Amino acid sequence: MQPFSYMRAGTVDDALAALSQDARILAGGTTLYDLMKLGVEAPQRVVDIARLPLRDIRLEDNVLVLGAGVRMSAAAEHPDVGSSAPALSEALWRAASQQLRNMAALGGNLLQRTRCSYFRHGAPYACNKREPGSGCAAQDGLSRHHALLGGSEHCIAAYPGDFAVALAAFDAEVEITGPSGARLMPLVDLHREPGSEPQRDTNLRPTELITAIRVPLVRAARASTYHKIRDRESYAFALVSAAVGLEVEGSIVVDARVALGGVATRPWRSREAEQVLIGRSFSEGRAREAGIAAFSSARPTGHNAFKIELGARAVTDALMIASTRS
Amino acid sequence: MNREDDSVAWPLLTRREALIGAGLGVGTAMFHLHLEPAAAQPSAGPSVRFDDQVGVSFTTNGRELDAVVDPRTSLLDHLREAQGLFGTKKGCDHGQCGACTVHLDGERVAACLTPVVQCAGRTVETVESLERDGELHVMQQAFIDHDALQCGYCTPGQIMAAIACVREGHAGSRDEIREYMSGNLCRCGAYENIVSAIEAARSKMEA
Numbered sequence: 001m002q003p004f005s006y007m008r009a010g011t012v013d014d015a016l017a018a019l020s021q022d023a024r025i026l027a028g029g030t031t032l033y034d035l036m037k038l039g040v041e042a043p044q045r046v047v048d049i050a051r052l053p054l055r056d057i058r059l060e061d062n063v064l065v066l067g068a069g070v071r072m073s074a075a076a077e078h079p080d081v082g083s084s085a086p087a088l089s090e091a092l093w094r095a096a097s098q099q100l101r102n103m104a105a106l107g108g109n110l111l112q113r114t115r116c117s118y119f120r121h122g123a124p125y126a127c128n129k130r131e132p133g134s135g136c137a138a139q140d141g142l143s144r145h146h147a148l149l150g151g152s153e154h155c156i157a158a159y160p161g162d163f164a165v166a167l168a169a170f171d172a173e174v175e176i177t178g179p180s181g182a183r184l185m186p187l188v189d190l191h192r193e194p195g196s197e198p199q200r201d202t203n204l205r206p207t208e209l210i211t212a213i214r215v216p217l218v219r220a221a222r223a224s225t226y227h228k229i230r231d232r233e234s235y236a237f238a239l240v241s242a243a244v245g246l247e248v249e250g251s252i253v254v255d256a257r258v259a260l261g262g263v264a265t266r267p268w269r270s271r272e273a274e275q276v277l278i279g280r281s282f283s284e285g286r287a288r289e290a291g292i293a294a295f296s297s298a299r300p301t302g303h304n305a306f307k308i309e310l311g312a313r314a315v316t317d318a319l320m321i322a323s324t325r326s
Numbered sequence: 327m328n329r330e331d332d333s334v335a336w337p338l339l340t341r342r343e344a345l346i347g348a349g350l351g352v353g354t355a356m357f358h359l360h361l362e363p364a365a366a367q368p369s370a371g372p373s374v375r376f377d378d379q380v381g382v383s384f385t386t387n388g389r390e391l392d393a394v395v396d397p398r399t400s401l402l403d404h405l406r407e408a409q410g411l412f413g414t415k416k417g418c419d420h421g422q423c424g425a426c427t428v429h430l431d432g433e434r435v436a437a438c439l440t441p442v443v444q445c446a447g448r449t450v451e452t453v454e455s456l457e458r459d460g461e462l463h464v465m466q467q468a469f470i471d472h473d474a475l476q477c478g479y480c481t482p483g484q485i486m487a488a489i490a491c492v493r494e495g496h497a498g499s500r501d502e503i504r505e506y507m508s509g510n511l512c513r514c515g516a517y518e519n520i521v522s523a524i525e526a527a528r529s530k531m532e533a
Contacts, residue, residue: 005376006397006443017372029439034420036398045376046397050444073433097509098496099487100421102433103440234508 002042009049012177012211018047019207020179025049027069027108030100035113038120040130050105054211057081064088064215068107068175072163073098075106084217086325087224087243091166094228097235107210110164110174110190113201114157115237116146128154129198136198139301145237148298148307150265155198156301158262159191165261166226166243168269172215178208187213191266220245220255223326227318228261229310238262240311242294242318246326251281258294258315263307270294273315282323284316291315382446386411387455395442402426402437405452413453413482417511424510427483427490428452434490436509453482456489465489468527469520476514484510488524489531497528 007023009015019025024043026032027050035041054069057078064084066075075081076092096104118125118137126135138146138156146156159165164187172187190202204210215221224245230236241261247254256277260268273294280286291312298308383392386409393408402419405411405428417425419438426437429451456463465485468474475481487510491497496506503521512520 001398003378004397005378006380007374007376008443008446011372013372014374017374018376021374021376023376026441026444029441029444030421030436033400033439033441037420048441048444097424098491098494098506099424099427099434099436099509100439102430103435232508234505 001036001039002044004036004043004046007045007047009047009052012052012054012209015047015049015052015209016177016179016207018045019209021045022206023047025108025209028071028100028104030096030104031108031112035120039122040120049209054105054107059084059217062217064217066106066213066215068210068212069105071102072096072104072106072109073101076101083222085166085170085215085221085224087166087169087221087226087245088163088215090226091162091228091241091243094226094234095162106163106213107174109161110167110187110210110213111202111204112161115160116157117142119157129157129194129201132197132199142303143301144303145239145262146301146304147265148263148295148300148304149260149268150193151299152194152196152198154196155194155265157194157198157265159264159266159268160237160262161267162226162228162238162241162261164191164267165241165259166224167213167215168267169224169243169245169257169259170215170218170221172213174210175212175214176204176208177211178205182211184214188267188269193265218245218255219247219326220257223247223322224257225318225321225325227314227321229314240307240314242311242315244315244318244322246277246282246319246322248282248323248326253277253280253282253286256290256319258290258319260294260311260315263295263298263304263311270315272296277319282319284320287316287319287323288312290319380443382443384445384448384450386450387452393442397441397443399442400438401428401430401440401442401445401450404442405437405450411452411454415479415482417480417483422511423480423483424487425480425483427486427510429486429490432490432493434487451486453486456485463489464530465492465523465527468523468530472519472523472526473516474519474523475512475516480510480512480514484512484520488520488527491524492528492531497524500525 023045026046026048054067056067082089118127125137147158167187173184228241243259245257256274258270258273273290276290276293295308415425417423421436421439428437
């Protein structure tokens with residue numbers, strides 16, 4: 001690991017001042033420190049924000065507010081999270097292991113970098129995200145875990161997280177603080193598609209810090225689930241996952257939320273699937289139709305075409321689970 | 327070299343606030359009154375100081391220690407190489423296998439992904455802390471009784487994770503144990519017996 005110099009921030013202001021001096025943020029350490037060990041990340045300066053007072057979980061009117069420093073395990077088990085948005089709780093406890101959930105902070109979890117092997121393990125393989133302009137070894141390589149949605153000729157690395165996928169389904173926003181004050185950003189705008197700049201994962205500026213996550217608690221969030229399909233039933237990244245929520249009146253769907261994980265370059269809200277459902281009667285056939293629509297624009301590579309059918313079924317099953325909760 | 331013991335002992339008190347307080351020559355009462363508004367006033371000027379060597383004080387297995395560390399050092403390497411506690415094992419060194427599981431302030435974490443600088447002011451417990459007066463912890467004894475190991479390399483991590491699993495209330499059924507112990511890999515495949523050991527120890531721990 002490259003040597004670096006370290007500062008522990010006592011306040012948000014201290015952290016912002018450190019960021020203005022080219023520091024990288026260390027929270028739980030589960031991504032940055034891991035990638036530093038691999039040599040993928042080599043910051044000269046690191047600012048540790050683990051002691052900042054960002055660990056509140058509270059309800060403001062009908063908005064769930066989660067501090068960016070809340071640990072994944074604490075959020076997963078918080079009664080307000082489980083009862084008001086089961087998809088969020090499930091996305092959290094179905095991610096990682098309890099050890100890592102005890103360490104990882106929610107803000108850092110959103111910014112988790114891809115698990116693309118070519119990105120993580122480096123030479124002799126090309127990776128535009130790790131080394132811009134070097135190429136993308138995944139395009140013709142082992143692409144079983146790569147994205148079918150949102151990719152470009154420069155990068156098809158999948159966004160690996162679960163929690164952000166559930167947040168994308170429910171119009172969550174992130175509270176961001178920077179040198180010019182605080183701002184709110186829709187979660188779906190936080191992550192970038194690779195386009196021609198795969199090295200830029202997010203629209204967060206280097207001088208900014210995520211301080212909280214805000215989730216409007218619509219009815220569809222209460223009747224929601226996070227359905228995660230994996231090679232191994234626990235402690236594995238998603239082959240495909242679906243965060244869904246439903247609000248049904250009589251037999252008519254008045255609100256539907258569908259977001260996909262494991263198959264896209266960023267948390268992927270599927271308006272196509274939602275449009276199939278909204279305003280129409282709910283049935284298993286309709287759920288299947290929505291699942292197929294979710295993958296209508298999928299562009300598979302050598303080893304991941306199976307996820308089009310697997311994903312359609314995952315969305316269908318998730319909708320059936322959510323329908324029992326609405 | 328910078329000793330950060332102040333911020334360890336007084337997590338609400340930053341160096342900036344301490345310096346401001348000292349500079350103004352305010353008394354203790356004034357000083358505490360100053361704390362709340364200070365956090366909300368960026369104009370007070372933040373303190374930024376990066377260090378290549380960092381002083382940390384923390385407790386391992388009941389023993390307090392002061393150390394000066396390179397910030398790259400993981401808790402795992404510090405336990406094994408600076409403290410001579412070899413019970414905590416290095417498997418993958420990337421948070422994937424669970425062999426390095428220890429308790430930090432009572433919660434299980436992967437020591438390999440915990441920079442030791444983040445342990446400042448906190449309490450670490452390793453597998454060496456479990457035996458008391460020559461008596462094994464009931465979880466250790468249960469692993470022996472249920473033959474819950476073969477080569478034994480993953481066992482310290484399994485045992486530390488298992489104790490936390492029970493304390494968290496995540497050992498209610500065999501399925502729940504499997505879910506909440508999934509972060510600990512056993513390449514000998516002793517999983518069935520590990521689950522049995524945890525079930526048995528749970529009954530004794532909760533008795």
